[in-house]
Amino acid sequence: MVPAPELLPYEKIREDLFRPLSGVSRSYLVATFCLFVIGATGFVAWSYQLRRGMGVTGLQRPVYWGIYIVDFVFWIGISHAGTLISAILRLTDAAWRKPVTRAAEAITVFALMIGGMFPIIHLGRAWLFFWLIPYPNPRLLWPNFRSPLLWDLTAIVTYLTGSAIYLYLPLIPDMAQLAEHNPTWRRGVYRALSLGWTGSDRQWLALEHAMKLMSCLILAVAVSVHTVVAWDFAMAIAPMWHSTIFGPYFVTGAIFSGIAALIAVMAALRKILHLEAYLTPHHFNNLAKLLLLMSLLWLYFTFAENLTVWYGNEPKEMAVFTARTRAHYAPYFWIMVVLNFVIPFVLLGIRRLRTIRNSTIAAACVLAGMWLERFIIVVPTLANPRLPAAARFYAPTWVEIAITAATFAAMAMLYMIFSKLFPIIAVWEFKPHPPEED
Amino acid sequence: MYLIGEFHEKEAVRAAIRTLREGGIPPTDIDLFSEEPVEFPRRVLDRSSRMSLASVLGAIAFGALATAFIYWTQHNYQLNTGGMPTFSFWATGVITFEMTMLGAIVATFAWFLWESGLARKRDHTAPVPEVDPGAICLRVRCSEEDAPQAIAAIRRAGGETR
Numbered sequence: 001m002v003p004a005p006e007l008l009p010y011e012k013i014r015e016d017l018f019r020p021l022s023g024v025s026r027s028y029l030v031a032t033f034c035l036f037v038i039g040a041t042g043f044v045a046w047s048y049q050l051r052r053g054m055g056v057t058g059l060q061r062p063v064y065w066g067i068y069i070v071d072f073v074f075w076i077g078i079s080h081a082g083t084l085i086s087a088i089l090r091l092t093d094a095a096w097r098k099p100v101t102r103a104a105e106a107i108t109v110f111a112l113m114i115g116g117m118f119p120i121i122h123l124g125r126a127w128l129f130f131w132l133i134p135y136p137n138p139r140l141l142w143p144n145f146r147s148p149l150l151w152d153l154t155a156i157v158t159y160l161t162g163s164a165i166y167l168y169l170p171l172i173p174d175m176a177q178l179a180e181h182n183p184t185w186r187r188g189v190y191r192a193l194s195l196g197w198t199g200s201d202r203q204w205l206a207l208e209h210a211m212k213l214m215s216c217l218i219l220a221v222a223v224s225v226h227t228v229v230a231w232d233f234a235m236a237i238a239p240m241w242h243s244t245i246f247g248p249y250f251v252t253g254a255i256f257s258g259i260a261a262l263i264a265v266m267a268a269l270r271k272i273l274h275l276e277a278y279l280t281p282h283h284f285n286n287l288a289k290l291l292l293l294m295s296l297l298w299l300y301f302t303f304a305e306n307l308t309v310w311y312g313n314e315p316k317e318m319a320v321f322t323a324r325t326r327a328h329y330a331p332y333f334w335i336m337v338v339l340n341f342v343i344p345f346v347l348l349g350i351r352r353l354r355t356i357r358n359s360t361i362a363a364a365c366v367l368a369g370m371w372l373e374r375f376i377i378v379v380p381t382l383a384n385p386r387l388p389a390a391a392r393f394y395a396p397t398w399v400e401i402a403i404t405a406a407t408f409a410a411m412a413m414l415y416m417i418f419s420k421l422f423p424i425i426a427v428w429e430f431k432p433h434p435p436e437e438d
Numbered sequence: 439m440y441l442i443g444e445f446h447e448k449e450a451v452r453a454a455i456r457t458l459r460e461g462g463i464p465p466t467d468i469d470l471f472s473e474e475p476v477e478f479p480r481r482v483l484d485r486s487s488r489m490s491l492a493s494v495l496g497a498i499a500f501g502a503l504a505t506a507f508i509y510w511t512q513h514n515y516q517l518n519t520g521g522m523p524t525f526s527f528w529a530t531g532v533i534t535f536e537m538t539m540l541g542a543i544v545a546t547f548a549w550f551l552w553e554s555g556l557a558r559k560r561d562h563t564a565p566v567p568e569v570d571p572g573a574i575c576l577r578v579r580c581s582e583e584d585a586p587q588a589i590a591a592i593r594r595a596g597g598e599t600r
Contacts, residue, residue, distance in 0.1 A: 146517075196556055202485060202555060221536070224539070428473060429474075
């Protein structure tokens with residue numbers, strides 16, 4: 001039986017968690033190269049789009065928002081993995097969070113970096129994106145602060161800044177240790193990034209205060225960010241978008257996909273970095289239960305959203321509803337229900353089946369299902385506008401697919417590089433001197 | 439002058455701190471060094487923190503500035519949309535909220551750097567001990583006359599002086 005990681009000697013913990021940082025295996029290099037090629041293909045596709053214009057995509061009247069916006073919503077949703085889960089677990093002082101939090105926080109930062117690129121890619125004239133930023137200019141214009149798109153910009157900037165700080169703060173003590181124990185060229189980098197951390201009680205106390213405050217702040221920001229993303233849709237008077245529950249519906253979906261991403265990443269890290277002693281079945285079991293809970297909550301919101309539309313029987317809304325559930329987009333809708341509810345419910349609801357492997361399978365299904373959910377929300381509404389004669393189908397072109405695939409590769413590559421530069425589990429959090437009562 | 443004591447038990451450190459403080463050494467002259475956080479009950483080695491206040495002030499400052507900026511820009515280039523007011527707090531409230539939170543986040547981070555001493559000029563006369571895993575080092579600043587008493591307090595509590 002593997003002993004609980006807290007019972008292992010400090011030197012052993014440090015050795016185990018610092019070991020993945022040294023040396024690069026052949027399979028790592030091959031995997032990174034493959035991901036780089038996929039990423040580069042996406043970059044080529046984007047440069048083709050920049051040269052030829054948005055006509056190379058499947059976006060045509062009336063479907064102006066396609067899978068770029070689907071990807072944007074999806075990645076912003078994934079970013080909720082980290083901060084929400086990490087912050088909630090930190091605030092509630094859940095002891096099992098320790099090996100989980102950094103992996104989750106890193107997901108947040110990378111997913112936000114990737115998600116934040118999509119509005120720029122979607123702009124077409126990407127080089128003019130800075131027009132969104134309010135600065136004195138010769139045109140004597142200011143951005144329209146009443147636009148939800150500008151709300152998006154401020155929300156994402158705030159969230160990215162907060163998440164990066166939230167990831168960086170608990171890394172400081174680990175980087176100080178790495179600077180001490182690393183003989184390679186990285187020593188100077190770690191030393192610079194650790195800002196001269198000495199491990200004094202004043203520094204630990206300041207870190208503890210900062211992490212608690214940041215947890216509270218980041219929770220509020222995370223909820224607001226996905227609500228704002230939901231309002232991009234809900235503020236438009238479009239069928240099946242103009243809904244009051246879109247904010248909480250999106251937040252729920254974001255947490256749902258975030259937990260799924262975390263489980264998938266943890267399973268990969270456990271296998272590749274040999275962290276079986278630290279990422280135990282107990283952690284997967286707890287996260288699997290959270291995933292199951294969010295699956296049920298997601299089903300409730302999806303049901304509530306669709307039932308009210310069906311019951312209202314308003315023709316324009318019913319056109320979208322029919323397209324989603326019984327016509328062109330029905331296969332995507334029902335596959336989404338199977339991936340987001342049926343499979344997780346069976347694999348995670350039955351205790352005997354709730355293993356690490358099944359949790360990972362359920363998480364992968366949820367990730368695919370949540371991408372489909374974003375597609376089902378974005379496309380059918382635009383494809384069935386209020387003017388029935390304008391209705392049209394949308395299919396993405398190779399350019400959009402290549403860029404989408406590149407973002408998944410970029411996410412994996414960023415994560416692989418991160419796990420080679422920084423310990424994926426906070427070493428110092430494992431062995432605190434036990435607190436005493438007042 | 440500075441004295442360094444090394445301990446392997448938290449209770450021993452607490453006993454040493456109590457004796458040192460009874461001997462007239464203020465908490466500001468006592469520092470602990472460890473590879474992991476060490477928490478003591480209240481009144482052992484209390485440190486005051488104004489990080490929450492800094493966070494609130496940062497939030498107010500950024501929120502107020504953002505609102506003022508939006509108000510000014512909306513009047514500087516007026517967009518008349520169907521008789522709607524030129525400036526509406528509700529329509530721009532999201533940006534005010536986000537900027538308020540950004541202010542709190544930036545202020546918290548800045549105050550962390552200040553309070554932990556990471557962004558301040560270091561006193562190079564104060565030695566920083568090398569701490570072994572699991573050990574806790576106690577650094578005491580005291581006068582030459584108080585040194586024997588401080589050394590005795592450290593040793594009596596089970597620590598080794600360096």
